[in-house]
Amino acid sequence: MSDTVYWRGVNHLALVTADMDATVRFWHGVLGARLVATIGTPAFKHYFFDIGEGNTVAFFEYTDQHLDEYAKPAGVPYDKASQFDHLSLNLPDEEALLRLRERLKSHDCEVTDVVDHGFIRSIYFSDPTGIALEASWWVLDATGRPVDYRDERLFADAEPVAAVRELREAGRLARTVSTKLVDGIIEDTYRTGV
Missing domain, CATH: 3.10.180.10 (2,3-Dihydroxybiphenyl 1,2-Dioxygenase, domain 1)
Structure with missing residues (x-):
């Protein structure tokens, strides 16, 4: 198209x-x-x-x-982190994930055990400024393939938002949203309608 x-x-x-x-x-x-x-x-x-x-x-x-610095674990809500939670870096396979885990440990960096999320496996750690980081590899790669919104291995939310229901039922979105540029810092975008 x-x-x-x-x-x-x-x-x-x-x-x-x-x-x-x-x-x-x-x-x-x-x-x-x-x-x-x-x-x-x-x-x-x-x-x-x-x-x-x-x-x-x-x-x-x-x-x-x-x-104003802060540190937070991935997936833990914090009101100052409303636009960013964590960054996950992609790796090719579990062997690479385990090698990175050992590399982090050899540099005296704290790191989690491997966490199995079903379609990806991950480890979690932080950078020196407290940014929550994750490294992951696709067990079932959701990219570069046709999307099946009914595939519960990848779409596991039992109560998906309306947009996902539209994609599942019609294969397209009924509507999109518009955005506006801002010329300064706005603390509460919900109140100002940005």
């Missing part, structure tokens, strides 16, 4: 750090995600780490900017 979007992964996910040096030492040194590009201005540093061909995780370190 002419309106098909051809996604090719994540060009970059931009996160924030208060300590770029520690971030480089962890992402490049511990995780082995090569530092592949940097931007430096008087106002900020912006560094990019390779997580697969064409895919990076990037960090901003702002000059003279106080940050």
Whole structure:
């Protein structure tokens, strides 16, 4: 179809750090995600780490900017983390997952045992700034294949939202939503209608 979007992964996910040096030492040194590009201005540093061909995780370190930092485990709600919970990095198989787990432990980083979520298996850990991280491999790869919204191995929510019910029943969404650009920080988007 002419309106098909051809996604090719994540060009970059931009996160924030208060300590770029520690971030480089962890992402490049511990995780082995090569530092592949940097931007430096008087106002900020912006560094990019390779997580697969064409895919990076990037960090901003702002000059003279106080940050309210927090750390939280993946999947645990926190009112200051309304737009971000955790980042999961993809690995090719369980052997790679176990190797990463051992690598983290060898660098004295705390890491969970392997957690079996059915269609993926994962380990959980944090970066030096408290960002909750996960590494996963697809036991049943949901990508690059036709989607069957009735496949309960992948669509296990017994009470799905209306949009999923529409996809299941009609194969398309009855409606979409619109968004607006903002020119400043808005604390409560629900109240302001953004």
